[in-house]
Amino acid sequence: MKKKTQMLAEGGIAVALSLALSYLKIPLGVELGGFGGSVDFVMVPLIVFSVRWGFGWGMLAGFAFGTLKYFVANGVAVNWVSIIFDYSAAYAFVGLAGLLRGRYKHMVDAALIGCFARFVIHFISGVTVYAEYMPASFLGIERMTPALYSILYNGTYMLPNTLLAVLVCALLIPVMPKLPKVKA
Numbered sequence: 546m547k548k549k550t551q552m553l554a555e556g557g558i559a560v561a562l563s564l565a566l567s568y569l570k571i572p573l574g575v576e577l578g579g580f581g582g583s584v585d586f587v588m589v590p591l592i593v594f595s596v597r598w599g600f601g602w603g604m605l606a607g608f609a610f611g612t613l614k615y616f617v618a619n620g621v622a623v624n625w626v627s628i629i630f631d632y633s634a635a636y637a638f639v640g641l642a643g644l645l646r647g648r649y650k651h652m653v654d655a656a657l658i659g660c661f662a663r664f665v666i667h668f669i670s671g672v673t674v675y676a677e678y679m680p681a682s683f684l685g686i687e688r689m690t691p692a693l694y695s696i697l698y699n700g701t702y703m704l705p706n707t708l709l710a711v712l713v714c715a716l717l718i719p720v721m722p723k724l725p726k727v728k729a
Contacts, residue, residue, distance in 0.1 A: 671695025
């Protein structure tokens with residue numbers, strides 16, 4: 546029972562911390578002629594939680610955060626499908642960082658896994674949901690495909706977010722083993 550209580554408490558803290566960090570952001574998407582996207586630290590608590598407790602619980606925490614982020618932190622969506630893709634599913638997939646559960650020396654790899662998984666969901670959303678809203682020109686490129694547009698648009702904010710998450714996770718490597726132990 547103590548293990549489950551510890552996991553639920555850490556999950557709640559990770560979601561709350563990510564939600565608080567979502568207000569400290571550098572918006573990018575609107576300036577690029579799109580719908581959203583920003584640079585922030587929200588993935589770091591989700592990655593840390595996922596590495597401590599595994600991808601299943603990490604995905605659940607990410608799903609909870611993503612859903613809350615849309616409703617509480619001024620989410621931008623064109624329909625309910627984009628809410629699911631760009632918030633609930635995208636952040637749930639950050640939880641795949643938990644594939645490296647307990648491997649604290651591999652926090653950078655975990656961050657790359659979680660960030661790439663989130664990018665894939667945003668890419669799918671861009672190709673399916675947002676293709677009809679694609680501008681005639683983006684970043685000076687005319688007549689691009691929805692796939693290229695989705696890669697470029699989502700890359701404009703996911704690449705800096707990934708670099709930020711990797712950097713912070715690298716800095717956390719020495720601290721991770723000092724956290725309270727997770728009983729298997």
